[in-house]
Amino acid sequence: MDMIIHERRDEADGVVSLTLGRPDGGPLPHWAPGAHVDVALADGLVRQYSLCSDPADRQRWRLGVLREPVSRGGSEYVFDKLHxxxxxxxxEPRNHFALEPARRYVFVAGGIGITPILPMIAAAEAAGAEWTLLYGGRSRASMAFLPELAAYGERVTVAPQDEVGLLDLAGLVAIPRLGTLVYACGPAPMLDAVGALMSIWPAGSLRVERFAPKVLEDAGGESFEVEFASTGVTATVDPGRSILTVAEEAGIPALWSCREGTCGTCETPLLAGRAEHRDSLLTDVEKADQNTIFICVSRAERGCGRLTLDL
Incomplete structure (x- = not known):
């Protein structure tokens, strides 16, 4: 849908927010904390940005955008071309980082990872849940939305690296806490460190959102067959090729956006077989359920020669 930029605002060094609405002033679709949207830029370029406004506001959406030092074109276009x-x-909003009910939350944000966390904090506050936020960045000047967060007082710990060093993640999550969910969003090293520290927590305690795909030690794989149940077509997926590419070559329509396993557009129900999940979206519990697969990056498990998809 076409939307008009009502306001562009500098939020920090290298971070702007865009406030969007419908040109006719009509209501926007519902969304919940953790949702993101695709934004179509120039020459077929599409990027995903988290919604960081109030879900109850049906007239305005706000996005936060970081100017990437090595831009692939998206942030450069936003900063240089959009006004x-x-x-x-x-x-439409999509949500693979939804805020689940809990008595207590620990939020961890690094840099622009604060954007999906902002509406989560507001929702936790409204629900009367206990919560804390640890928010890190290179410097205070580079950290967006600090004035908004200041209203929450001591529950928010702002930790600029040039002032306090690396985040004290061990002091935050090294000891499991029952009834607590941890939501983390930010750079990959931070997310990997949180995941390692929380390996002894109950399954499903950690939810993460990555802005870049996970780096896999073994990105190869073996050939397998995939059956597209809607057409009965069966095709071979060789090493180095994706299910998405094979589907396109077979003329089977499949939605996609990032081709990196980070946006969720290509999610497809898995009817039979076992997937080797290479996406950056599913939790360990969801991966074990084997109910869905992101066909731009995931494959069949080694030894599973065939997947059947609802596509």
Whole structure:
């Protein structure tokens, strides 16, 4: 849908927010904390940005955008080309980082990873849950939305690296806490460290959102067959090729956006077989359930020669 940029605002060094609405002033679709949207930029370029406004506001959506030092074109376009009054095409909200009910939350944000956390904090506050936030960044000047977070007082710990060093993740999550969910979003080293520290927590305690795909030690794999149940077509997926690519070559329509396993657009029900999940979205519990697969990156488990997909 086409949306107009009502306001572009500098939130920190290298971070801007875009406030969007429908050109006709009509209501926007519902969304919940953790949701993101696709934004269509130039020449077929599509990028995903987390919604960081109030879900109850049906007139305005806010996005936070970091200017990446080595841009692949998305952030560069936003910073150099988009201004108030411009029209952009935006997709429906999708949510693979949903805030689940809990008595207590620990939020961990690094840099622009604060964007999906902002509405989560507001929701936890409204629900009367206990919560804390540890928010890190290179410097205080580079950390967006600090004035908003200041209203929450001591529950928010702001930890600029140039002032306090690396985040004290061990002091935060090394000891399991029953009834607590941990939501983390930020750079991969931070997320990997949180995951390692929480290996002894109850399954499902950690939820993460990655802005870049996980680096896999073994990105190869072996050939397997995939059956597309809607058409009865069966095709071979060789090493180095994705199910998505094979589906496209077979003329089977499949939605996609990132081709990196980070956006969730290509999620497909898994009807039979066992997948080797290479996405950055599913929790360990969801992977074990074997109910869904992201066909842009995931494959059949080694030794499983065939997958059947609802596609």
């Amino acid at each position: 108030g009054g411009d029209i952009v095409a935006v997709g």
